[in-house]
Amino acid sequence: MNRIALGAALALLLVGIGVVWLQGRAEVERGAPPPAPSTARPEGLPSADVAGLEGPAPPVASELSREQQRFFRYDRDRDLRITRNEMLSTRTNAFRDLDKDGNNLLTFEEWAVTTVERFDQADADRNGELNQKEFATTAPKPGATPACRC
Numbered sequence: 001m002n003r004i005a006l007g008a009a010l011a012l013l014l015v016g017i018g019v020v021w022l023q024g025r026a027e028v029e030r031g032a033p034p035p036a037p038s039t040a041r042p043e044g045l046p047s048a049d050v051a052g053l054e055g056p057a058p059p060v061a062s063e064l065s066r067e068q069q070r071f072f073r074y075d076r077d078r079d080l081r082i083t084r085n086e087m088l089s090t091r092t093n094a095f096r097d098l099d100k101d102g103n104n105l106l107t108f109e110e111w112a113v114t115t116v117e118r119f120d121q122a123d124a125d126r127n128g129e130l131n132q133k134e135f136a137t138t139a140p141k142p143g144a145t146p147a148c149r150c
């Protein structure tokens with residue numbers, strides 16, 4: 001009976017030693033630094049046989065049609081509807097250019113500013129009239145396109 005008990009005690013002792021040894025080994029492996037990356041590099045430039053292969057096409061933004069471009073030029077808030085103000089807003093800068101005093105009213109002098117400036121430039125002697133020589137300077141330049149009469 002003592003032999004059996006002694007054998008069992010020895011077996012338990014060996015199992016306990018084995019468990020402690022395995023735990024210790026696991027701790028050592030857990031604390032070990034990661035393996036160093038391989039510093040060996042392949043020689044030469046990387047290459048691949050791509051004959052007959054075709055990659056996916058790169059993404060391309062779709063082109064807006066001419067009419068879509070015209071629509072979005074007016075649709076400032078991109079709600080796909082053009083309000084009256086949006087339609088008229090394209091004329092605002094031209095109006096502001098003509099409204100020299102900024103009072104939101106166009107006098108005849110402001111509206112006819114191009115002609116007024118042309119007259120003033122041509123009136124070399126500043127007498128308020130154009131003689132034939134002065135008027136000749138107002139002739140359109142050859143090849144010049146007329147201004148937009150929108």
Ligand SMILES: [Ca+2]
Pocket residue numbers: 074075076077078079080081082083086
């Ligand atoms: Ca809109």
Ligand SMILES: [Ca+2]
Pocket residue numbers: 099100101102103104105106107110
């Ligand atoms: Ca004005």
Ligand SMILES: [Ca+2]
Pocket residue numbers: 122123124125126127128129130131134
């Ligand atoms: Ca004159």
